[in-house]
Amino acid sequence: MALEIEERHVESLSTMDHNLCVKNIIWSKEEWPAINYDEFVDGDDIPIISVQVLDEKKKKSQDYEILCQAMVNASSSWGFFKLVDHGVDLKVIENVKLRLNELFDLPMEQKLKGARSASLPLGYSATNPDYGKNLPWAEILQLLQSPKHVVAFATKVFGDQHQSFSDAMIEYMHELDKLGMKFFEMLASGLGLEDDFFTKSFEEKGYTMIRINRYPPCPLPEKCLGLGSHSDPHALTILLQDHVGGLQVLKTDHQWVGIRPIPNSFVINIGDTLEAWTNGRLKSVVHRAVVNKEKQRLSAAYFLSPSSSAIIDCPPQLMVMDPSTNPRKYIPFTWEDFKKELLVQKRVVGKTALNRYLILIEKPI
Ligand SMILES: O=C(O)CCC(=O)C(=O)O
């Protein structure tokens, strides 16, 4: 029976070049998930933060300061939190989900008109052929935030019928960008930095992008993964997911924990760049997506990245020079340099993208 399943053709992830069976997408044993997509433990989940008080008039009020602190605390412990009452119009969110599902529902031939190129990780792909083994059980679309880029992609796939897809994506990314900038101000404030400490490095959006994952139902979810364990290399991720569930986060005790989806919320997580920027005070935490037998799942990760010229250097307030407490952990780097590395890197496993800037600290014997 198990063998029969492994021989099954995977229609939804097969292309003309890659005709896949379940066995081609089975992961190495060490990676098999021990927790199901719908296993959640109340009291062992990431914090929930409501930003209802986030109103310009209340800025600098005590409520605002408490909220900033809560965000910093969640970002320093879990590296993740759920955001509710976020203020992004639900119509915009529902519309983008609808348009994305419509896109993924198209025949493979049509989606492949917008296929990612070999040289750049942008566009559509049915799973990720670069990975060789441990293929994600997912269809993936990566697009830059730039409206021009979105329209160019959508025109390839939909021709002159691209408008509804393009408009939905552009509007959604615009809203998320505004939300992201608010977070950066709040994180800066909670860390005791000038409000614009981070935002002033986000004027150019060159490499801010969205990655949409649609995970088809999987007949062998105990041996496959939608997305393997990784951390996000950018500064901050705003993740939208549907009601199905599948996101799991690795805790400091090396246990995976399932993140229960809640309606009308986002999941926010710190990326490697922000971890380096704050000398490790905010944590970029490893996570993954598991799949299930019955339901397809949609998630969309919006990755905010700084201007190319931004120098990722920890401010002295967050760094104590005394090596026994909190010495500098990373060599300052420009986002341009880091971005180049990301473009050639095939796969992020753990925090490998950031390791090249790590300062190796010798421990006293
Ligand atoms: O699907 C998910 O919940 C996770 C997606 C994710 O981590 C990513 O796209 O980087």
Ligand SMILES: [Fe+2]
């Ligand atoms: Fe991620």
